[in-house]
Amino acid sequence: MTDAELFDVESRNAGPYFGQFGGRFVPEALIAALDEIEDAFAKALKNPSYTEELRRLHREYTGRPSLLSEAPRFAQAAGGARIFLKREDLNHTGSHKINNVLGQALLAKHMGKTRLIAETGAGQHGVATATAAALLDLECTVYMGAEDTRRQALNVARMRLLGAEVIGVESGSRTLKDAINEAFRDWVASVGRTHYVFGTVAGPHPFPGLVRELQRIIGVEAREQFLAQLGRLPDAVVACVGGGSNAIGMFHAFIPDADVRLIGCEAAGEGVDTPRHAASITRGTPGMLHGARSLMLQDEDGQTIESHSISAGLDYPGVGPEHAWLHTSGRGEYRPVTDAQAMEAFRLLCRTEGIIPAIESSHALAGALDLSRELGPDAVIGVCLSGRGDKDVDTAARWFGLLDGQEGGDR
Amino acid sequence: MSGTHSTAEVFTRVRQEGRAAFIGYLPVGYPDVATSIEAARALVRGGADIVEVGMPYSDPGMDGGIIQHAGTTALAEGVRTRDLFPMVEAVADAGARAVVMSYWNIVYQYGVERFARDLAAAGGSGLITPDLIPDEAAEWEAASDAYGLDRIYLVAPSSTPERLAYTAEHSRGFVYAASTMGVTGARAEVDQAAAQLVADTRAAGAQNVCVGLGVSTPAQAAEVAGYADGVIVGSALVRALGEGGVEAVEELAGALAAGVRGKATA
Numbered sequence: 183m184t185d186a187e188l189f190d191v192e193s194r195n196a197g198p199y200f201g202q203f204g205g206r207f208v209p210e211a212l213i214a215a216l217d218e219i220e221d222a223f224a225k226a227l228k229n230p231s232y233t234e235e236l237r238r239l240h241r242e243y244t245g246r247p248s249l250l251s252e253a254p255r256f257a258q259a260a261g262g263a264r265i266f267l268k269r270e271d272l273n274h275t276g277s278h279k280i281n282n283v284l285g286q287a288l289l290a291k292h293m294g295k296t297r298l299i300a301e302t303g304a305g306q307h308g309v310a311t312a313t314a315a316a317l318l319d320l321e322c323t324v325y326m327g328a329e330d331t332r333r334q335a336l337n338v339a340r341m342r343l344l345g346a347e348v349i350g351v352e353s354g355s356r357t358l359k360d361a362i363n364e365a366f367r368d369w370v371a372s373v374g375r376t377h378y379v380f381g382t383v384a385g386p387h388p389f390p391g392l393v394r395e396l397q398r399i400i401g402v403e404a405r406e407q408f409l410a411q412l413g414r415l416p417d418a419v420v421a422c423v424g425g426g427s428n429a430i431g432m433f434h435a436f437i438p439d440a441d442v443r444l445i446g447c448e449a450a451g452e453g454v455d456t457p458r459h460a461a462s463i464t465r466g467t468p469g470m471l472h473g474a475r476s477l478m479l480q481d482e483d484g485q486t487i488e489s490h491s492i493s494a495g496l497d498y499p500g501v502g503p504e505h506a507w508l509h510t511s512g513r514g515e516y517r518p519v520t521d522a523q524a525m526e527a528f529r530l531l532c533r534t535e536g537i538i539p540a541i542e543s544s545h546a547l548a549g550a551l552d553l554s555r556e557l558g559p560d561a562v563i564g565v566c567l568s569g570r571g572d573k574d575v576d577t578a579a580r581w582f583g584l585l586d587g588q589e590g591g592d593r
Numbered sequence: 594m595s596g597t598h599s600t601a602e603v604f605t606r607v608r609q610e611g612r613a614a615f616i617g618y619l620p621v622g623y624p625d626v627a628t629s630i631e632a633a634r635a636l637v638r639g640g641a642d643i644v645e646v647g648m649p650y651s652d653p654g655m656d657g658g659i660i661q662h663a664g665t666t667a668l669a670e671g672v673r674t675r676d677l678f679p680m681v682e683a684v685a686d687a688g689a690r691a692v693v694m695s696y697w698n699i700v701y702q703y704g705v706e707r708f709a710r711d712l713a714a715a716g717g718s719g720l721i722t723p724d725l726i727p728d729e730a731a732e733w734e735a736a737s738d739a740y741g742l743d744r745i746y747l748v749a750p751s752s753t754p755e756r757l758a759y760t761a762e763h764s765r766g767f768v769y770a771a772s773t774m775g776v777t778g779a780r781a782e783v784d785q786a787a788a789q790l791v792a793d794t795r796a797a798g799a800q801n802v803c804v805g806l807g808v809s810t811p812a813q814a815a816e817v818a819g820y821a822d823g824v825i826v827g828s829a830l831v832r833a834l835g836e837g838g839v840e841a842v843e844e845l846a847g848a849l850a851a852g853v854r855g856k857a858t859a
Contacts, residue, residue: 207697207724209655211749211774213756353661359652366654371775373751470698470724471652483674484702486651 185237188402189227189395194434196391201510203477203503206386207470212366215373220388222293227395232292239284243317244274246399250407250564255534256547261554263561266416268404268432270568271539277569278400278428279310283379285396287314290377297321297376301365303330303358303424304494304542305337306569307381312346314379322346325365327357330494337573355488358498362472382425383502386473390502397431404564405435412562418443418553421566422545423516424460424496426505428568433514443515446505447549449491450518460489462501463509463516471500477509492521492577493541495569523548525581528571540569541577598718600690600743600766603642604801604822613818615640615853616803617846618694618827619834620647621680622672623663628839630683635839636830637687639846644684645721645825648677648695655723657778659828663835674703678715685716692745692766694721700733709736719743719766727763734763747771748794750786757797767801767823768794777806778828788820814852824853 198204206216226232240246249269257265270278283300290298298315299322302308308324315322324341328350331338341348354360362385369378380389383397401419408415419436421429423446436442451459459465466477469484479487479499489499508514527547531539539547543566550565557563571578579585607614617636621629633644649664649672656664677693684691693712700708700720712720719742725733727746737744743766748757751774761768772787787804794802804817805825817824826849833841 205729206726207729208726209723209749209771210726210747210756210760211751211771213726214749214751214753353658354651354665363652363654367657367776370655371773373774469702470696472654473724480698480702482702484650484698485668 185233188399189233191224191227191395196388196395198387200390200504200507203475203506204387204390205475206473207475208386208473209370211370212373212386215369216386216388218293219289219392223289223388223392226289226292232288236285236288240399244280244284245272247403248272250404250411253531253535256531257554259530259534260551261557262559263554263557263563265550265554265563265565266408267565267567268400270400270428270566271537271543271570275310275313276572277306277310277540278397278431279307279381280313281399281431282381282393282396282427283307283310283314286377286379287318287320290320291318293377295375295377297323297372298379299323299325299365299368299376300379300381301325301358301361302381303327303361303497304573305330305334305341306495306573308346308348309337309340309344311379312341312344315346316344323368324348325351325361325368327355327361328352329356330358333494334573357488359472359486382427383430383504384425384472384474384476384500390474390504393427394430394434394504397427398434400428400431400566401433401435404432408564414562415439415442416562416564417557418445419564419566420445420447420546420550420553422447422496422542422568423463423501423505424449424498424542425500426502428566430502430504432566433508437513444508444513445549445553446514446516447519447545448516449493449496449545450520451490451492453520454518458490459518460491460497460499461518462499463505464518466501474503476503476506477501492524492581493545495540495542496545517549519545519548525578527551528578529582538571538575539567540571541574543568598690598716599741600643600692600718601801603690604767607642612855613821613853614642614803614823615814615850616643616645616823616825617641617830617849618645618647618825619830620649620660620663620667621676622649622667622670623831623834624666625670626672626676630680631839632834632842633680633684634687635843636846637684637689639843640850641689641846643690643692643823645692645694645827646677646680646684648674648693648699650696650699653696655776657776657828659832660777663831674699678711681712681715681717690718691716692719692721692743693717694723697722697725705732706736709740709742713740713742717742719745721745721769723747727760730763737765745769748790750774750784750790754793754797757794761794761797761799764799767803768799769825770794770802770804770821772804772806775806787817791821811848811852814849815855818853818855
């Protein structure tokens with residue numbers, strides 16, 4: 183991979199539309215700001231002072247390229263296909279989120295902005311944004327649903343340690359979708375000096391294309407690593423999908439490789455036949471949420487339905503428009519994975535490979551186990567291990583009954 | 594081309610009276626559907642020329658705390674999109690023009706053509722679309738043409754001259770000038786940018802430009818009436834309804850109607 187290829191956005195569709203999905207369903211007040219970002223990003227990608235600095239931060243700050251590690255003991259548990267993990271969990275701040283955030287924070291500097299705002303669900307994107315703000319000397323405000331600040335108190339403390347202001351959002355369902363609404367409200371009122379670091383490949387154009395371009399490095403590296411380490415491409419790449427940024431990052435470089443299946447694992451919560459899930463592709467319908475037309479969970483009137491997942495990072499009732507398009511066009515396959523399936527894969531990876539994965543990523547691991555059973559021992563599967571599970575230890579300990587005083591144990 | 598019920602006629606009339614139009618916003622279903630309809634009638638009795646009937650939405654990105662709270666309450670009470678139309682009809686029957694204000698997904702799910710048909714049948718004049726820009730509005734442009742409905746788009750202080758011209762060209766009835774870079778809600782002062790935005794929007798070709806966001810008192814209404822074709826008040830009326838009921842809406846409407854006639858005392 184050369185930097186020229188990595189940053190050659192003009193050779194790819196970066197929006198506004200991905201088939202029938204995408205666009206800009208936002209107040210006019212934001213149009214000038216969205217145009218400014220689109221314009222600034224296109225210029226930055228042609229400006230070596232931006233691209234070289236971003237590549238330097240990838241190497242020297244994040245620790246890229248991330249490893250592609252085989253997980254043979256994990257793979258033995260099901261079907262015997264060879265399973266390789268793209269180790270985004272080893273990035274600084276613990277997930278793929280830093281790839282996007284560094285790119286956007288540097289862009290904010292190039293635009294002359296002095297303040298970053300972000301929404302966060304589990305806190306990973308908020309922590310990454312607070313980190314980049316500290317590194318680049320920018321002010322930072324993070325919006326987080328009040329329900330999530332309670333569930334993820336440790337990440338709130340991390341953001342504050344890094345110097346960010348964290349605002350708990352009390353409106354609506356008090357979760358990620360309401361944090362996004364509140365961040366947009368802040369942005370409309372402060373757009374002159376503020377850049378909104380959108381955390382995923384959803385939202386109004388140019389965010390879906392822009393965030394994809396910044397996450398695309400995951401799959402670009404993985405593709406090269408497969409060729410270098412195995413001399414072949416994988417049969418499938420698998421990633422979890424909430425908004426879908428790690429998944430599109432993993433998938434995108436493989437889209438032209440027609441023999442490589444792209445498999446997205448959605449959070450099925452307690453099951454897609456119950457009301458408690460977050461499977462916006464499997465069970466969603468077309469509509470506009472947070473500025474884009476995509477697939478989403480909504481009632482007959484178009485009111486957003488609250489999602490559920492054990493994983494806060496996948497607990498979102500929408501999905502990025504490019505995923506909706508990959509699904510509709512048939513290039514991508516999207517499968518639901520329940521809380522219980524994800525937690526079983528979580529435990530298996532802990533015990534077989536000594537890696538504690540994020541619960542989000544455990545959905546992809548569960549999907550890979552199923553796929554391994556389907557494809558058999560000759561297959562090669564790449565899984566995006568999008569984050570590490572340190573933040574999830576409390577949730578997992580409760581799930582498995584490992585805390586003192588808990589009944590049951592070893593669920 | 595304007596429909597038989599276009600709000601454009603209101604502006605012709607108030608201009609002859611040497612004043613600005615008073616436009617009041619209330620959401621359907623707050624605190625319940627029946628009371629919201631009563632409140633809309635009270636708003637007309639108090640002197641509103643146009644009533645914006647708001648549709649509550651689960652993700653109201655452009656609204657401040659007061660309207661968010663009202664919407665959440667109405668949704669918890671079970672308000673449905675179809676409840677808009679009796680409220681529209683009540684406003685039209687009471688002698689004012691009714692326009693609906695709704696986030697786009699609500700209209701999209703109802704069916705754009707079906708929504709236009711039912712809105713026109715209820716005597717409605719048009720639709721304000723806070724998160725639909727003309728660039729994305731092909732289906733709505735066709736449906737609003739078919740049913741003779743006003744297309745009321747927003748402009749903002751950040752809009753470029755090109756976008757002002759583009760939006761004015763696609764609008765019918767009036768253009769909604771969001772006075773400030775921010776969300777709905779009563780403010781101590783209406784942004785000075787508002788007068789400039791009105792002038793720029795007219796220069797870009799708009800016939801009627803109304804100012805909303807932040808107007809809450811009769812004195813502010815009088816000030817805005819000095820340069821705009823209409824004055825839009827939302828959060829202050831919603832708060833009045835919440836705190837003092839239908840009577841308080843009529844009282845505040847009366848004071849605001851006096852304000853747009855330059856008769857504000859405070």
